[in-house]
Amino acid sequence: MKFRVIVFISFFFFGASSNSDAQSYQDPQQHACLKCHSNQSYTFHNDVTGMEVKRLMNPYYILDTVAISAGVHKSFDCTDCHSAEYEAYPHQANLKLEPLSSCLDCHGGDESYAKYKFEEIQAEVEKSVHHKAYGEDFSCSKCHNQHTYAATARNSDNVLEIVDYSNKMCLSCHNDMKKYKLVSGHNNPELVEVHDWLPNQALHFQHVRCIECHTEVVDSLMVSHNIVGKEQAVKKCVECHSADSRLKASLYKYENLQKRSENGGLGNVLTNSSYVIGTHQSPFLKLLSIIIFLATLGGVIIHSIFRILKK
Ligand code: HEC
Ligand code: HEC
Ligand code: HEC
Ligand code: HEC
Numbered sequence: 001m002k003f004r005v006i007v008f009i010s011f012f013f014f015g016a017s018s019n020s021d022a023q024s025y026q027d028p029q030q031h032a033c034l035k036c037h038s039n040q041s042y043t044f045h046n047d048v049t050g051m052e053v054k055r056l057m058n059p060y061y062i063l064d065t066v067a068i069s070a071g072v073h074k075s076f077d078c079t080d081c082h083s084a085e086y087e088a089y090p091h092q093a094n095l096k097l098e099p100l101s102s103c104l105d106c107h108g109g110d111e112s113y114a115k116y117k118f119e120e121i122q123a124e125v126e127k128s129v130h131h132k133a134y135g136e137d138f139s140c141s142k143c144h145n146q147h148t149y150a151a152t153a154r155n156s157d158n159v160l161e162i163v164d165y166s167n168k169m170c171l172s173c174h175n176d177m178k179k180y181k182l183v184s185g186h187n188n189p190e191l192v193e194v195h196d197w198l199p200n201q202a203l204h205f206q207h208v209r210c211i212e213c214h215t216e217v218v219d220s221l222m223v224s225h226n227i228v229g230k231e232q233a234v235k236k237c238v239e240c241h242s243a244d245s246r247l248k249a250s251l252y253k254y255e256n257l258q259k260r261s262e263n264g265g266l267g268n269v270l271t272n273s274s275y276v277i278g279t280h281q282s283p284f285l286k287l288l289s290i291i292i293f294l295a296t297l298g299g300v301i302i303h304s305i306f307r308i309l310k311k
């Protein structure tokens with residue numbers, strides 16, 4: 001996979017000056033679209049005036065080529081999903097009306113993807129706050145970018161990476177006023193203010209996913225998809241900071257993490273049934289508490305010695 005990424009990137013750096021683009025790149029047809037759709041600006045030939053025209057690209061239509069080549073659909077042509085008529089520019093106006101496939105259109109009822117449990121996920125999504133508010137309009141693609149989605153929780157062995165990837169899916173909307181407003185018609189609540197009861201907010205958002213607190217845990221699914229209302233969100237510290245933390249049933253349950261967990265903090269969480277999350281973080285604090293303890297002990301001893309001497 002690394003190799004593919006490198007080929008992809010090097011193409012963009014060196015491809016432009018070479019004459020054999022098509023050979024150095026596995027998928028020349030995709031490249032034709034990305035010439036415009038991976039850049040801030042694009043050029044086209046105006047047949048009416050006979051001039052070359054240069055324009056700014058809508059930032060929401062610029063695709064991240066590195067993320068595409070890391071995604072599950074990297075082997076697709078653009079026109080596997082979009083109409084081949086997009087090859088012409090200006091694009092035909094009626095292409096806007098084209099229905100696009102949903103995840104279930106392609107993955108539903110397919111044995112080879114059974115382990116992902118697409119149908120069960122859909123049933124969970126249909127219970128969520130988003131579905132209740134917006135129905136079918138809140139499609140899977142609102143969270144899952146079909147161009148770039150990668151099954152990170154399933155495949156990564158790094159908690160921080162899993163958390164970052166997952167939270168960006170939520171923040172892409174909850175932290176983007178324009179996107180949020182497009183869906184809801186009103187401004188997004190400031191997440192920092194909404195969560196101001198949570199100490200070390202930045203640290204928490206690095207170490208736990210939004211879905212840890214905002215979904216009902218479903219044991220049979222790798223990723224719980226039923227986002228519940230804010231009244232039901234986890235607020236009690238002990239739900240996580242206790243020996244039987246809910247994180248063991250959610251974030252820390254992945255085999256891919258457990259395989260790598262022999263060393264380091266996560267190993268403690270998983271193997272030691274009385275381990276409490278958040279107690280291994282700071283060696284400095286540990287040292288400080290030992291120093292304070294020794295100093296107190298020292299104080300008591302010295303005090304006692306003086307009392308004995310005085311007597
Ligand atoms: C010459 C530059 C250029 C090329 C090449 C190009 N596009 Fe576009 N595309 C644009 C621009 C600019 C827009 C913004 C809307 C517009 O101007 O029509 C756009 C819009 C789109 C949209 C959004 C349509 C909408 O309004 O909802 C899709 C989807 C799309 N392009 C797909 C493709 C695909 C697939 C290809 C390759 C087969 C492709 N484009 C090739 C410039 C280009
Ligand atoms: C696996 C299917 C799939 C492939 C492959 C695919 N797209 Fe898309 N594309 C979609 C879907 C679905 C949407 C609509 C997303 C939504 O609902 O917001 C979309 C939206 C777009 C948009 C509009 C952006 C937006 O946010 O509305 C552009 C531009 C676009 N695609 C260009 C491309 C280009 C260029 C390629 C090739 C590199 C490509 N797509 C490959 C499924 C695909
Ligand atoms: C146009 C049909 C199509 C759509 C729409 C589509 N997929 Fe896929 N998807 C595929 C195909 C085909 C593959 C296999 C690609 C390959 O092997 O290179 C795949 C691969 C995957 C994989 C990796 C499977 C594996 O174990 O290798 C996941 C996960 C996935 N898709 C999730 C999704 C999600 C989530 C959505 C909706 C946001 C979605 N797909 C939409 C056709 C589609
Ligand atoms: C509110 C946002 C949201 C919506 C809506 C959503 N998902 Fe997800 N989904 C996620 C997040 C977050 C993940 C975890 C990402 C990761 O690390 O793989 C995920 C993961 C997945 C996975 C990978 C699970 C695994 O076992 O590896 C699949 C498959 C999936 N979603 C399918 C769907 C389908 C199908 C829909 C629509 C019916 C959908 N999702 C709607 C947020 C969402």
Ligand code: HEC
Pocket residue numbers: 167170171174189191194195198204205208209210211212213214230231233234235
């Ligand atoms: C430690 C648990 C926890 C985490 C992690 C967490 N939340 Fe929350 N969230 C809550 C609680 C509890 C509330 C309800 C707060 C209240 O009503 O006072 C809430 C409220 C919300 C609301 C409702 C805002 C409103 O008032 O309408 C949104 C939206 C939200 N969270 C999104 C997110 C997103 C996005 C993330 C990830 C970046 C996230 N949350 C991470 C616990 C959490």
Ligand code: HEC
Pocket residue numbers: 129130133142143169170171172173174179180183184210211214227228229230231
């Ligand atoms: C495409 C935009 C979008 C994405 C992506 C998205 N949300 Fe939301 N979310 C919304 C909107 C809009 C609302 C307001 C719903 C309403 O008006 O009731 C909302 C509401 C919420 C609420 C508050 C429900 C309440 O009781 O008020 C929570 C919690 C929440 N989202 C969590 C998440 C989490 C967690 C993720 C990622 C897994 C996520 N959202 C992804 C748009 C989004």
Ligand code: HEC
Pocket residue numbers: 197198199200203204207208212213234235236237238239240241247265277278279280281282
């Ligand atoms: C969703 C689970 C969850 C909830 C709920 C939660 N935390 Fe945490 N907290 C964590 C995780 C994970 C860490 C990261 C520490 C680690 O990796 O050991 C952390 C870290 C901390 C730290 C830093 C510990 C250190 O060693 O630096 C403090 C302090 C803390 N939490 C306090 C709280 C308080 C107070 C609450 C309730 C208001 C709370 N947490 C709620 C999961 C949670």
